[in-house]
Amino acid sequence: MLASSYTLSTTTELGFSEAADRVREELKSEGFGVLCEIDVQATLKEKLDVEGEPYLILGACNPALAHQALQAEPELGVLLPCNVVVYTRDGRTHISAVDAERMLSIVGNDELAPVAADVRGKLARVVERAAGA
16 A cells, blocks of 8 residues: 555556445445545536546545544534545556545644544555455
8 A cells, every 4th residue: 555645545456346346345344434425537527528537536434533533623524524536547446545644634633643543544444455455
């Protein structure tokens, strides 16, 4: 798994649909629900008549951790839910999740550090297991 300045990412040999299904399963196993799904490819086609490769954004939330974080920082809702993306680029399937520690570090509230670390660990496992790593 690779970490960028804001994501936890990997590529997989799985096809797009299978990878998306695996991500949903692994999110559930880590206590996350998927609150929304955005089919970016379909949206861009509909709104801009732009052809593109498959790209799916899954807005995931772990209710217990979200509650804990919102108790420490009520305005944190602007950074929720945690997004996980599955997309195809040049024939390769990619899975990426937000790095919660890096994202929540911008808030400047030390009470969020344990929650952010917990979320990061869970999302890292989701990315790794969904990819078949």
